Amino acid sequence: MNYIGEHLWVGILGHTLILIAFASALLSLLAYSFGTNSKLEGNSRNWKIIGRIGFGMHSFSILAVIFMLFFIMIKRYYEYEYVWGHTSDDLPFQYIFSAFWEGQEGSFLLWMFWNVVLGLILMFSSKKWEMPVMATMALVQLFLSSMILGFYIGAGDARIGSNPFALLRDVHEAPIFNTPNYLQTVKGTGLNPLLQNYWMTIHPPTLFLGFASTVVPFAFAIAGLWTREHKAWMKPALAWALFSGAILGTGILMGGAWAYEALSFGGYWAWDPVENASLVPWIIMVAGIHTALAAKNSDHSIRSTYLFFIFSFVLIVYSTFLTRSGVLGETSVHAFTEMGLEWQLIGFLAVLTIWPLWMYFSRSRGIPKPEKEESAYSREFWLFVGALVLLFSSVLITFTTSIPVWNKIADGFAWLFGAGDVPNIAPPKDEIEHHNRFQLWIGVLIGLLSGVTILMRYKVSDISDNYKKFLIRHLGIALAISTVLTIPLMILAGIVAWQYWLLVWSGLFTVVSNLDYIISVLRGKFKVTAAPVAHIGFGLLMLGVVYSGVLKRPISTGFNSIEVNDLNPQSNKNVLVAKGDSIPIGEGYSVQYTRDWPQGNMQFFELKFTKKDSSGKILDQFTTTPNVIRDSLPNGKYKFRAANPNTRHYLGRDVFTLAVPNWAFDDPEKPKEKKEQWQSHKMAQGDTIYTKRHYVVFSLIANEIPKMQGYTYQEGDIPVTAVLEVHELKSNKMWEAKPLFFIRESTANNVPFEIKELGLTFRLPQILPEEKKMLVEVLDANPEGDYVVVQALIFPGINWVWLGSIMMMIGLLMGMWEKLRKVKTAKVD
Amino acid sequence: MKKTHIIALIVIAAAIGILITMLGNFDTYSNFNEAAASKGKTHTVIGHYVPGTAQYDPTINANSFSFVMRDEKGIEKKVISNTEKPQDFERSEQIQIKGYMKDEVFIATDMQLKCPSKYQDQAIQNSKQASR
Numbered sequence: 004m005n006y007i008g009e010h011l012w013v014g015i016l017g018h019t020l021i022l023i024a025f026a027s028a029l030l031s032l033l034a035y036s037f038g039t040n041s042k043l044e045g046n047s048r049n050w051k052i053i054g055r056i057g058f059g060m061h062s063f064s065i066l067a068v069i070f071m072l073f074f075i076m077i078k079r080y081y082e083y084e085y086v087w088g089h090t091s092d093d094l095p096f097q098y099i100f101s102a103f104w105e106g107q108e109g110s111f112l113l114w115m116f117w118n119v120v121l122g123l124i125l126m127f128s129s130k131k132w133e134m135p136v137m138a139t140m141a142l143v144q145l146f147l148s149s150m151i152l153g154f155y156i157g158a159g160d161a162r163i164g165s166n167p168f169a170l171l172r173d174v175h176e177a178p179i180f181n182t183p184n185y186l187q188t189v190k191g192t193g194l195n196p197l198l199q200n201y202w203m204t205i206h207p208p209t210l211f212l213g214f215a216s217t218v219v220p221f222a223f224a225i226a227g228l229w230t231r232e233h234k235a236w237m238k239p240a241l242a243w244a245l246f247s248g249a250i251l252g253t254g255i256l257m258g259g260a261w262a263y264e265a266l267s268f269g270g271y272w273a274w275d276p277v278e279n280a281s282l283v284p285w286i287i288m289v290a291g292i293h294t295a296l297a298a299k300n301s302d303h304s305i306r307s308t309y310l311f312f313i314f315s316f317v318l319i320v321y322s323t324f325l326t327r328s329g330v331l332g333e334t335s336v337h338a339f340t341e342m343g344l345e346w347q348l349i350g351f352l353a354v355l356t357i358w359p360l361w362m363y364f365s366r367s368r369g370i371p372k373p374e375k376e377e378s379a380y381s382r383e384f385w386l387f388v389g390a391l392v393l394l395f396s397s398v399l400i401t402f403t404t405s406i407p408v409w410n411k412i413a414d415g416f417a418w419l420f421g422a423g424d425v426p427n428i429a430p431p432k433d434e435i436e437h438h439n440r441f442q443l444w445i446g447v448l449i450g451l452l453s454g455v456t457i458l459m460r461y462k463v464s465d466i467s468d469n470y471k472k473f474l475i476r477h478l479g480i481a482l483a484i485s486t487v488l489t490i491p492l493m494i495l496a497g498i499v500a501w502q503y504w505l506l507v508w509s510g511l512f513t514v515v516s517n518l519d520y521i522i523s524v525l526r527g528k529f530k531v532t533a534a535p536v537a538h539i540g541f542g543l544l545m546l547g548v549v550y551s552g553v554l555k556r557p558i559s560t561g562f563n564s565i566e567v568n569d570l571n572p573q574s575n576k577n578v579l580v581a582k583g584d585s586i587p588i589g590e591g592y593s594v595q596y597t598r599d600w601p602q603g604n605m606q607f608f609e610l611k612f613t614k615k616d617s618s619g620k621i622l623d624q625f626t627t628t629p630n631v632i633r634d635s636l637p638n639g640k641y642k643f644r645a646a647n648p649n650t651r652h653y654l655g656r657d658v659f660t661l662a663v664p665n666w667a668f669d670d671p672e673k674p675k676e677k678k679e680q681w682q683s684h685k686m687a688q689g690d691t692i693y694t695k696r697h698y699v700v701f702s703l704i705a706n707e708i709p710k711m712q713g714y715t716y717q718e719g720d721i722p723v724t725a726v727l728e729v730h731e732l733k734s735n736k737m738w739e740a741k742p743l744f745f746i747r748e749s750t751a752n753n754v755p756f757e758i759k760e761l762g763l764t765f766r767l768p769q770i771l772p773e774e775k776k777m778l779v780e781v782l783d784a785n786p787e788g789d790y791v792v793v794q795a796l797i798f799p800g801i802n803w804v805w806l807g808s809i810m811m812m813i814g815l816l817m818g819m820w821e822k823l824r825k826v827k828t829a830k831v832d
Numbered sequence: 833m834k835k836t837h838i839i840a841l842i843v844i845a846a847a848i849g850i851l852i853t854m855l856g857n858f859d860t861y862s863n864f865n866e867a868a869a870s871k872g873k874t875h876t877v878i879g880h881y882v883p884g885t886a887q888y889d890p891t892i893n894a895n896s897f898s899f900v901m902r903d904e905k906g907i908e909k910k911v912i913s914n915t916e917k918p919q920d921f922e923r924s925e926q927i928q929i930k931g932y933m934k935d936e937v938f939i940a941t942d943m944q945l946k947c948p949s950k951y952q953d954q955a956i957q958n959s960k961q962a963s964r
Contacts (some may be wrong), residue, residue, distance in 0.1 A: 305835075376834045387836055391843045398847050402854065429861045429876040432930050433942070441850065577894035577916050643919060668888055668917050792894045792916055 006172075007184040009082045010075070014168035017071045021151055025062035027813060028145040035138035039229055055126060058141060059663030062119040065148070069112050072167055076103060081189045084108070084174040085167045091193030101203040102194045104211075107327060108167035111150045113208065117215035118144055123445075125219065129239060135217075135226035143218055146351045150344065163347060165737055176510040191224070195441040196604065196632040202261035210258065210281065213251025214319050217284055219243040221316035223358070224309050228362040233305055233370045234298070238822075240312060241295045244288055245819035247315075249812045251285045256808050263659075263801075265647055270555070271804065272287070274438040276331050279404040280322030283397045288315040288395035292818075297383035300461040302373035304387050309370075311390065313359045318401075320355050325595045332521050340708040363504055380466045382459035389452040398443040400438065403599050406430050415676065420815055443502055446545050452510030453538040454516035478637060481516035485509075496554060496799075503549050510545030513538050534823055537814025544807030550800025558589040576796065581611075582789040583696070583731070591622070596791055599664075605630045606641075608662040612651075625651050627660040631667065643667035648794075649775040653749075656799040662791040674684065681780040685771065686725075694763065694783055699740075701779065709743055713754045725777055740765045744777070755782075867933045870888040874929045877938070879903035881921070885910075892954035901927060901938070911932075913940040921945065 007269045031054050038050030072085065076099055081087045089102040089109070121139040129136050153166020171189065172180040179185045197644040220240045228235030258278065259271035273279065291311030294304040325331055359718040377384040410427040431437035458477050463470065489508040498504070517535035525531055557576035578594070580586050585595040595611040607630040614623040629649040633641040643666065651658040667708045684692045693699070705724040708716050716722070729738040742756040744767035755766035762783060769778040867875040885900035895914045899921075902908045911929060918924075926944040931940040 377836065379835060384835065388839055391840060394845055395843050399854075400848060402851055406858070427861055428858045431858065432874050480960065577890070579890045579894045645919070663916065665890070667919070668890065790890070792890050 004181075004183055006082075006186070007637055008186045009170075011082075011170075013071055013075050013080065014083060014170065015802055017068055017075075017168040018153065018166055020068045020071070021148065021153070021168075024061050024068065024543045025145065025148045025152055027060035027064065028141050028148055029057075029059045031055075031061060032145055035134045035141060038134040039138055039226075042493075043126060054134065054137060054141070058122055058126060058137060060124060061141070061144060063150075065112070065115050065119050065144075066658065068151075068167075069116055072109065072112065073103060075168075079191065079272075081191055082171055082186055083167075084169045084171045086189050086553065087171050087189065087249025089191070091191035094191070094200075095203065096195055097201075098199050101198055101200075101207075104207045105198055106167075106202075110207065110211065111147055112167070113211045114215055115144060115147045117212045118218065121219060125222075130487055132223065132226050132236065132239065132523040135229045136222040139222035139225050140218065143355075146354070150347065153224075158460060164676055165344065196634075197266070200261070200265050200647075202257065202265055206261055210254030213247065213254040214281070214323075216243065216247035216250055216432075217288060217316045217319050220247060220288070220312040224312040225359055225362060228309065228359070228366050231366060234302075235306060237295050237305075238301055239297065241292065242819050242822035244292050244295065244312065245815050245822060247289050248285065248292060249815035249819065251281070251288065252808070252812050252815065255281050255285060256812070260805070261644055264650060271551075271801075273297070274400075274434045276404045276407075277322075277326050279400050279438075280325050281319075283401050284315045284318040284322065286393050286397045286400075287311055287318060290397075291315060292815075293386045293393075294390045294813065296329075297386040301377065303380070303383045304375050304390075305370050306367065307387065307390060309363055311394075313363070317352070317356050317359070318397075319605050320348075320352050324352050325408070327402070330411060330477055356399075368543045375464065378464050378466075380459065380470070381463050382456055383459045385452060385459055386457040389449065389456060391451065392445060394446045394599070396442060399441050402755035403431060403434075403437065416769050425721060428467075443506055446506050446548075447509045450506070450513045450542060450545060453541060454478075454509070454513035457517055457520045457535060457538060477516065477519055480520060481512055484515045489513075496550065496628035498549070498553050500553075506545055507549050510542040510549075512542070514542035517542070530817075531821060533814050533818035534539050535814075536817060539812045540807045540812075540814055543809070543810065545801050547800050547803025547805075547807055550806055551798045554799045555796060557794065557796050558592050559594070559793050568683065576794050577792050578794075579790055581696075582791075582792050585611075585613075587794065590615075590797075592795070594793055594795065596662075596793070597626075599791075602630075604634065605632050606664065607648075607666070607718075610660055610662060610791075610793060612660075612795070614660070625658070626711070627658070627662050629653050629662040630665060631662070639667055652802075654802065656797055657801045659796045659798060661794040665790050665792075681782050682768075684779045684781070685774065685776045686779045687761075687774075687776045692779070692781070693779055696732055697761065698730050698732060699765075699779075699781070700730070701777075702728050703725050704777075705741070709741065710745065711741070711754065711756075714743060714745070715728035719747070723767070723770065723777075725765075725779065726778070727765055729761065729763065742767045742779075744768075744770060838866070849912065863903045863905045864933075864938065865905065867938060868909075871933045871935075874932050874941075877903050878926060878928050881924055881927055882908060883922070886917065886921055890916070901929065901955045909938050910936070911938045911940050913943055915943070918943065918945055923958060 034050050034054035036055055038047040038054055039640050041047045041050060057324060062303055075083050076086050076090050079086060079090060079095075083105060085108060086584035087107050094102060102109075103386060104113045118140065122137065122144070125136055125140065126133060145506075150164045150166075151167055152164030153169060154163045156162060172185070179188060220243050223236045223240035223243065227233055227240075230236075245455055255278070258281075262273070263528070291308055294308040294311055297304040298308050324345075328348050330345070343774065377387075406428050409431075413427070433787045455478065458474060476809065484510055488511050489504060493507060515586055517538040521527060521532050521535050525535070559578040560574055578586060578588055582595040582596050582599075585593050587593045592614045593613055595613070597609045599606055599608045601607075607628050610627050610629070612623075612625050612627065613621060615621055627649040631645060632644045634640055634644060643663070646661055646663050646667075648659055648661040650660065682694075684690075686692065688701055690699055690701050703726045706722070707724075708720075709722055709724050713721075722743060724741050724743050727740040727742070729740055730736070738758050738761065740756045740758055740763070742765040743754040745752050745754075751769065753767050755764050758762040764782040766780050766782075767777055768780060771778060851909045859896060860873040861878055863877060864879075867877060867916075879901040882900040882902050884947050886897075887899065888897045896912065897915055898910060898912045901911050911931075913929075913931070926945070928944040929938065929940040930942040931938055933939075
């Protein structure tokens with residue numbers, strides 16, 4: 004069939020470019036590998052040139068593929084499945100980027116984009132390391148481009164990679180494709196409203212740059228093993244590892260900030276499997292940075308540095324497998340939807356684990372060994388211990404995160420034991436509590452180690468009197484100050500659990516000790532303060548974690564569960580607020596729902612919070628405007644999609660607020676059977692009646708000929724209008740309703756009067772002359788009234804979390820700067 | 833033996849110890865019968881929503897949401913949680929609840945929904961069914 008209006012050339016060109024990208028990555032890999040091997044014999048210039056051409060072609064193709072995918076998305080060519088599945092006509096332009104990396108194929112392209120950028124930088128900057136490093140880069144690109152290859156094997160559904168340029172009519176079967184002009188009726192399904200958020204435009208690119216950058220220390224480690232130069236590779240690798248740590252950390256942090264600021268999770272970290280999957284490689288990278296420092300300054304820890312840098316990247320690939328293969332299933336809130344390429348990912352993971360490990364074990368004999376064992380008074384010894392603690396933390400997190408994988412493996416081996424059904428392990432009951440219980444001790448240990456180790460010196464074999472005095476004095480000061488600070492802080496906060504005392508104390512200890520190090524050892528030389536800045540950041544982060552975690556509490560405790568009154572009252576955090584009402588909530592606050600307004604596909608709600616003391620004096624007053632995203636349905640109703648919080652920031656605490664309107668709880672596609680009930684009242688002039696939120700005064704009867712919609716005067720009509728004053732119970736606002744009764748040709752008629760704003764309609768069906776009354780009927784369209792369910796949580800000390808984490812990232816970046824400067828000055832010398 | 837080796841061994845021993853205690857603490861998935869057999873103890877149950885049974889009226893109590901769930905063995909129990917009604921609850925394919933039995937009611941302290949992909953186009957899906 005010839006379809007009308009399709010733009011097939013883009014897809015054909017795009018897919019061809021993907022094939023070229025794949026082939027040229029293979030060419031580059033082979034050339035750089037042969038070059039590395041033949042370099043050992045001498046002549047490798049030609050291989051290097053071919054490798055460069057291959058990677059250049061690959062880079063060009065990837066950039067062109069990205070450009071073309073953007074092009075069809077901007078043009079809204081819905082004949083392409085990716086465009087149809089991720090955009091729609093009404094999607095604002097700034098979210099095209101978000102839509103681009105919402106899907107699996109687009110996010111792989113984003114990853115490849117950063118690898119191309121990093122690869123081109125490495126190609127021109129890594130000098131003698133170029134060939135082995137670029138061989139690894141090309142290998143990774145080969146695997147990544149295979150994920151979007153869209154190459155079908157045989158006649159079935161077996162395929163390698165998923166082509167982003169796949170056509171809608173090839174992916175879906177539907178009768179509309181029997182008509183040549185189906186494109187006229189196809190509309191895109193749009194971007195998930197949860198992702199229509201500015202965080203979605205900055206968080207994924209940063210995180211993927213972090214993901215991509217972990218390959219560089221990995222590639223240098225491989226290069227070190229490959230060329231058997233077991234020390235020299237660490238210099239450039241360390242600068243890149245610091246870069247990677249800073250960027251990946253920032254990406255993770257942005258995810259936390261997004262969850263906290265814009266999602267309704269009510270926190271910044273939930274130990275979700277997907278969060279853990281990117282945290283663990285970061286922890287391993289940080290461990291590698293520390294052993295690399297030890298290895299650079301002594302001959303110790305070279306082996307562990309190799310393994311840490313290798314595993315940081317391997318864990319990135321593992322996390323890709325976890326989030327993209329669908330194995331996490333119901334255990335995570337933000338796993339990608341399945342793509343059916345699990346085995347391809349497992350192959351990717353297997354090659355990138357086995358190859359480096361084989362290299363490592365086959366060549367580890369040549370790794371130089373220090374002649375002497377490190378002394379317990381040396382810095383390198385404690386750096387290594389610290390790295391082990393970080394490894395320990397990663398093992399614990401990974402073990403729990405991988406529960407679905409353990410279950411899959413157990414199911415796979417079930418036949419071996421003859422058991423048909425292996426009981427599956429359930430993830431922990433309370434994941435946050437589970438991880439916190441173990442990671443708290445890691446936090447304490449890291450606080451203490453980073454506070455002590457910073458004062459140690461490299462390569463001391465024995466403790467001299469001078470050194471001993473120095474250590475005792477400075478550690479003593481740090482211990483004393485941190486203890487003196489901890490006690491009043493914890494008492495004031497009212498925290499009793501001793502574990503938290505310990506964590507705050509160790510956090511303060513590292514803050515004091517590292518500050519002391521900046522002042523008394525570095526003498527304030529700002530340029531070399533990278534490590535202490537990062538350590539102080541860590542200490543402050545621990546403070547923030549304890550304060551915001553332990554003291555986080557809802558102030559919206561309006562209800563107690565009637566049926567389940569034995570549940571933790573902390574989770575009774577919803578309170579119902581009717582429009583206009585002011586409801587007293589916890590801690591002296593009251594909340595008022597003043598107004599709401601639509602804006603695009605969002606509805607905003609204005610909440611006024613007032614805090615009063617016991618004598619009624621106003622202590623604080625602020626307004627927040629949380630909103631919800633909704634779809635407008637053809638039947639005029641809204642379909643609730645997502646609630647966005649709005650947070651009031653203070654220096655010492657945040658107040659997080661969320662509002663969900665009444666209609667969000669109804670199923671808009673199955674309309675609630677609304678009983679239209681007219682309330683009848685017999686009223687004489689001057690009488691008053693009440694509705695839910697108003698009182699109505701029958702002020703007068705007007706006999707003049709009314710001018711209103713739905714009525715035109717005819718000769719002989721007898722019109723009677725009742726003038727009703729509608730007063731709001733809670734304010735002085737007044738509306739007028741003028742329902743009409745008229746007799747025409749001796750039959751009674753009436754014209755109802757609606758006050759849209761209030762949802763009230765009045766009518767006069769009957770006049771009762773003998774009682775001198777009128778029958779007034781009222782219809783309340785919304786008898787319950789508009790209301791929102793409000794959540795308000797206080798997060799004390801949340802700013803310590805942000806400040807601390809940002810300082811850690813700044814510390815890492817400063818470290819990278821320092822290393823780069825040293826590399827430069829070394830060249831000048 | 834080197835000091836680093838000793839410390840590494842200690843770390844490995846501690847890791848194994850903690851992992852074993854962790855394993856002991858992990859539970860397998862249960863069903864309503866098992867939960868009813870040990871009332872008050874926390875269980876994780878997977879099941880499906882029985883249509884038409886969801887009850888949430890914030891005007892009465894914004895912190896009480898209840899529904900009937902059918903577990904994988906086909907046993908139906910009323911489930912109560914003190915949260916608001918989750919978004920798209922009616923369309924969930926599968927529900928995972930953690931909590932405990934109290935009398936004949938399961939008190940859920942945590943709930944995870946598995947929802948169908950939100951990007952499936954209704955029109956294409958429906959027309960696909962109609963063509964059959």
